[in-house]
Amino acid sequence: MPKSANQKKKLLYLQKILLEKTDDAHAMTVNELKEALAAYDIHADRKTLYDDLELLGGCGLDICTIRTNTVRYYVGNRDFQLAELKLLVDAIQSSKFITRKKSLELIDKLSHLVSENDAKQLRRQVFVTNRVKSVNEKIYYSVDILHNAISADRQISFIYYKYEVDFTSPERIKKVPKKDEPYAVSPLALCWDDENYYLIAFDSAAGIIKHFRVDKMERIEQLAAPREHNDIIDAFNPAQYAKAVFSMFGGEEADVRLSVDNDKIGVIVDRFGTDIIISPESDKTFTVNLRLILSPQFYAWLFGMENKIRIISPEYAKIAFSNKILAVSSGH
Structure with a gap:
């Protein structure tokens, strides 16, 4: 033949x-x-x-x-077993710092590491659609720049954004730089917590260690200046810092309506993303309906807002929060 x-x-x-x-x-x-x-x-x-x-x-x-x-x-055996890839897919789906588009691209690439039949089990985009995801498409590359700067022992500069209420715009939520000039910091570590990526860095201007949400960082540049070295940095322990600063919430879910002071829009966006519906309540406040977790940690978070975020409904959540305040004030 x-x-x-x-x-x-x-x-x-x-x-x-x-x-x-x-x-x-x-x-x-x-x-x-x-x-x-x-x-x-x-x-x-x-x-x-x-x-x-x-x-x-x-x-x-x-x-x-x-x-x-x-x-x-x-x-038979492959570089990745199906169970291992399922774990990676779950991590991608639950990560706020990866955009929906990039999540689907990564899951599709992972699906080529197994057979066509097993790949069907990995393509579960419906979960990606329903999660709060970053809107910053550049974060995938931002993480790479930050890793390189840490490895090269170099400082970085970037613009850091925050959210504000603007009922004159159709979106009602606008993103603005937190300060006029770029930040210049010495990057120390990257931390993934509560489905977000954070940069932990030493801010020379403030003289302290801070953390920044990577999806809020733009125009990141590696500088020629080497990272700063001092007693604070030398004593820095990434694991201890993360344990002290970051926390996870757990408990029952409920549909909750909140009354929020306008200057706390950034707090709401940080926790629940921009894909939310807010409505004006007064010149200084707005309301938002959320599906969130009613837990001791949630009530503690609410207490820390110093009455700038208030529960409107459900009534049982208002009563539970009031009871916790009374218990704290009475010393029980």
Whole structure:
């Protein structure tokens, strides 16, 4: 039989077919492999296919067999097992700092590391759609710049944004620089907490260590100046800092309506994202309906807002919060 022009590609396509179409629940016979190769205009006889399978196995591809009335072949161990990739997909889906678009791109890339049938279990975009996600598409590259600056022992500069209420605009929430001039800091570490990415850095102007939400950082540049070194930085422990500063909430979910002072819009956006509906309540306040968690940590967070954020409904949440305040004031 004359060889087709694609014969030299046969091993590559055979490996591609095995990786994409087989797993322990979906093995293929030699005849099925022949048919799959024919779709790429590659002709193969049984003997050469046996030799090719043996060659691929000898080169590290874990080709396993199932023996019944015939022999079926599939790829066993891979660089990533399905359970491992599910963990990575869950992390991507739950991460606020990764935009919805980038989340879907990453999940699609991960799905190519398993068979087509197993990939269906990884493509669960519905969860990505319903989560609060960053709107900063550049964050994926911002993290890389920050890692490089830390590794190169260099300072960085960036513009840091905050949110304000603006009922004159259709969006009602606008993003503005927190201060006129860029920040210049010595980056110390990156911390992932409560589904967000934070940069922990030493701010020379303030003389203290601060943390910044990476999705609020733009125009990040690595500077020529080396990172500052002092007693505060030398004594810095990233794990201890993260444990002291960041916290997680847990408890029952409820539909809650809040009355919020306008200057606390940034706090609301930080916690719940920009995909929220706010309505003017007065010249200085607005209301927002949220699906959130009623827990001791939530009430403590609310208490820390110094009455700038107030519960409107449900009534039982108002009563629970009042009772907790009374308990604190009475020393119980």
